[in-house]
Amino acid sequence: VQLVESGGGMVQPGGSLRLSCAASGFTFSSYDMSWVRQAPGKGPEWVSAINTGGGSTYYADSVKGRFTISRDNAKNTLYLQMNSLKPEDTAIYYCAAGISGSYDYWGQGTQVTVSS
Numbered sequence: 001v002q003l004v005e006s007g008g009g010m011v012q013p014g015g016s017l018r019l020s021c022a023a024s025g026f027t028f029s030s031y032d033m034s035w036v037r038q039a040p041g042k043g044p045e046w047v048s049a050i051n052t053g054g055g056s057t058y059y060a061d062s063v064k065g066r067f068t069i070s071r072d073n074a075k076n077t078l079y080l081q082m083n084s085l086k087p088e089d090t091a092i093y094y095c096a097a098g099i100s101g102s103y104d105y106w107g108q109g110t111q112v113t114v115s116s
Contacts, residue, residue: 001025001105003095008110015085015114021078021095021107029073032099035080037091037112045091048080049099063089085114 007019019035034049048069049058057069068081078095090113096103 003097003105003107005093005095005107005110008093008112010113010115011085012116013086013114016081016083017085017112019080019082019093019095019110019112021080023076023078023095023097026097026105028076028097031097031104033069033071033078034096034099034103035069035078035093036096036103037089037093038109039088039091042091044094046101047093050078051099082112085112087114090114 002024004022005019007017011017029052032049032051035047036044037047038044047060047063048067050069050071054071066084070079092109092111094109095107097105
């Protein structure tokens with residue numbers, strides 16, 4: 001089983017990034033999927049989730065209206081479009097197979113740094 005995140009980097013406040021998470025080794029389309037982030041010195045924070053078919057999405061209040069989660073089951077890939085980024089969005093972003101704090105698999109994470 002592998003979840004491989006990509007697309008992180010450094011961006012100025014107000015900028016955008018698109019994270020991807022490529023899944024393999026399990027039936028991606030059967031799993032609700034989530035993004036979780038961890039900022040330096042803080043605990044994990046759930047960011048967003050999407051159901052198996054992609055028709056239902058959920059967001060933390062801190063990112064609502066700025067981030068968009070999506071998935072392509074044909075490509076076994078999860079996405080997170082992040083717009084209007086703020087310094088407080090700086091964190092390692094992880095994709096996880098599962099929802100509501102119950103995750104079966106985790107990726108290795110991708111660093112997002114928002115700084116001027």
